[in-house]
Amino acid sequence: MDLELVLKEHGLRKTTFRKELLHAFYNSNSSLTADEVKTKVGESADRVTVYRALDAFEKKGLIHRVPDKNNLTRYALCQSKCSTDAHSHNHAHFICNGCDETYCIEDVEIPVVRNTKGFVIKKSKLTLEGNCPSCADS
Ligand SMILES: [Zn+2]
Ligand SMILES: [Zn+2]
Ligand SMILES: [Zn+2]
Numbered sequence: 194m195d196l197e198l199v200l201k202e203h204g205l206r207k208t209t210f211r212k213e214l215l216h217a218f219y220n221s222n223s224s225l226t227a228d229e230v231k232t233k234v235g236e237s238a239d240r241v242t243v244y245r246a247l248d249a250f251e252k253k254g255l256i257h258r259v260p261d262k263n264n265l266t267r268y269a270l271c272q273s274k275c276s277t278d279a280h281s282h283n284h285a286h287f288i289c290n291g292c293d294e295t296y297c298i299e300d301v302e303i304p305v306v307r308n309t310k311g312f313v314i315k316k317s318k319l320t321l322e323g324n325c326p327s328c329a330d331s
Pocket of ligand 2: 289290292327
């Protein structure tokens with residue numbers, strides 16, 4: 194994985210911290226909160242830097258917000274090609290009751306709901322809850 198190229202393709206300046214941040218997401222098979230990011234990239238980065246970089250990554254279509262069991266802001270890597278202006282995925286998210294992780298479930302699409310009785314739908318989300326494969330036995 195050429196991290197510098199990925200950053201370049203998404204119009205992001207390549208800094209050592211951003212490379213580390215991206216690396217943390219590629220190495221995580223689920224999703225990360227800002228605090229988890231901070232732990233992974235070490236103490237070199239302060240909170241503001243972490244939040245700013247996450248914000249930039251989200252705006253540029255590298256990561257997207259996913260639901261969190263404790264309503265923390267949590268991000269996951271975009272698997273599909275998201276562009277600078279728009280995220281283009283339509284998948285469900287799974288919150289595990291065992292490990293509190295949130296997973297992207299790429300092969301479950303959100304069903305299409307038509308606008309109804311004056312309620313104009315702009316966005317729909319599908320969040321599933323249960324046990325992930327590693328917590329299935331508990
Ligand atoms: Zn996306
Ligand atoms: Zn789990
Ligand atoms: Zn997702």
